[in-house]
Amino acid sequence: MTANKRLKTLAWYLVLAGLGYLFLFPLLFMIVSSFKPESAIFTDLYSLRAILPVGELTLDNYRGVFEKSRIGYYFLNSLLITGGTVIMGLFVNSLLAYSLSRLEWRGQKLILSAVIALMIIPLEAVVVPMLLLVSKLPTLGWEEGRLVIEGSWMNTRHVQMLPFVANAFFIFLFYQFFRDIPKDFDEAAKLDGASPFQIYRHIIVPMSGPVFATVAILHFMVMWNQYLWPIMAVQSEAVRPVMPGIQIFFGRETEWGEILAYASFITLPVLVVFMIFQKRFVRSLAGAGIKG
């Protein structure tokens, strides 16, 4: 390698390191600071120490988090809500996409257009009518050994799940992927005597691992990070997920150390899930790129 070329490479690495730092800074700062006492967080803020685990390190913030909030309970709620929604979502969204991309029925194009149109409507735009709707929907419950019908979906886990199962963007992702699978497979299976659902179950789903992984990750993140909707639809602690749970630390005296500990703790699952599926996720996005 010539000196010139080496210099160029070095320059590139510096630029990339700088950019990497820029993107990693908030995450590193959050995790590192969650182990520091309140005072150290602010004294370290304007030096490199802000992202380095140096000085006095303590688990006090985490202790505070577990003492002051029912984070374990919120965590469990979030797991149930997110897990349930993702599993239902994978089934429902892929099934509609399958029907849109591979079956023939009247009104198919209309539904596809509606799905695409729905992608551009943000949650914030429909959240108030949605709230009105769920407040009027009846819920079956079990109280003291008797079946009861309650007048509203508010303050339940399912109000946090069911409205988010079907998702236009995920339907579209599945649709794109399924459309590129050659129709010969369906036809071969049809001749083998498979019903449309059996073709979905035995042929299309096993061939679509990457897109299922992608949608699972994206849906997981959407659900785990739900904030606005739980604040509006859920007041009870019993069904509260992790994100709105952070609110209790914003009081008269805001404990930044504990907030960062809480934030680090609830970010962990997202990172873990991403790392597990990372390879497939990247492959799927690359594949989508090639296929256009």
Added chain:
Amino acid sequence: MADLQLKQVVKRFGEVQTIHGVDLEITHGEFVVFVGPSGCGKSTLLRLIAGLEEISEGDIRIDGESVAHLPAAQRGVAMVFQSYALYPHMTVRENMGFGLRMAKFDKVEIDRRVEEAAAILKLGPLLERRPKALSGGQRQRVAIGRTIVRNPKVFLFDEPLSNLDAELRVQMRVEIAKLHASLGNTMVYVTHDQVEAMTMADKIVVLRDGRIEQVGSPLELYLNPVNDFVAGFIGSPRMNFFDTRVRDVAEGRLTLELPGGEHAELEADTAGVAPGDVLRLGIRPEHIREDDGDEIGLAIEVEVVEHLGGSTFVYGRHAGGEPLTLQVGGLSDIRPGSGRRVSFAHGFCHLFDATGRSIGPRKRPEALKAAGQGLAAGA
């Protein structure tokens, strides 16, 4: 028994009609090849038989029973796809057994049938592999194996060899022919390759624009094509055609003026032919001699010569300006750029009227054989 009948089968896609009232009888055990240029409707016809498309009108019968409105899986047909369509996430064994699994056969029976088919196709050692780990020829055999295990009445093949290289194609051609001989089932095979059609078929169905042009044995189609389309499609290299003018009409005989002014007398169906009419004369490249020794002579200007070793292709133009191809056995000393006289016998000529319909002369294999021996001796 598995007779297959198509009765006035019509297929429309929206406004566009692609199959125009096709009638066809296929008897048990026949190997029938649908052949034609792309877009002629041969694959559509196969898909209609398979049940992958619904017919718009008419009827399809297998063993006398209408299957036109039965689901694909209940028709007793099995199909080998051009792309093979092997399920990539399943092993060879699972691929072959999938149809039986869907039909709720028990596992022991599935295994027995899969292994039996695997033995026929020499796939035994590959049963636990995925399609990705197989060569093109092996995949092809798995695709065939998948159809065998279902023990169908009719096998359907949709251009199954088009993804293979030339050598493998010849090999698989022989294997499929052997398979047909050993199973004895009715097979319908679609191809655009007339060599495949000629070598494999008991019966060839030539299609054009959704209509059957001619049905017959390979030799019948080669010897007595009903029109210039079939004549041009069957045979390789393609039949030569050129315009001739009718000089004189006698009962069953025509005197024709060839390009360059020479005359030739041919037997033909003379009904409706009058002096002055223009007819197309067809002559196959392999029936033209490179010298002047035969009955009808023609002067040509040689443009290109291809030496294949076993035979030589000579491309030239005759006095009328139209191209003419000769296939000469063995090596030839003809040089490009030279002019020469070539010739052919009356017995090898085909005549077509203005609509393209053949007007004779009709050929019998024995007669051509005798003439062919003469040709070989002269060459």
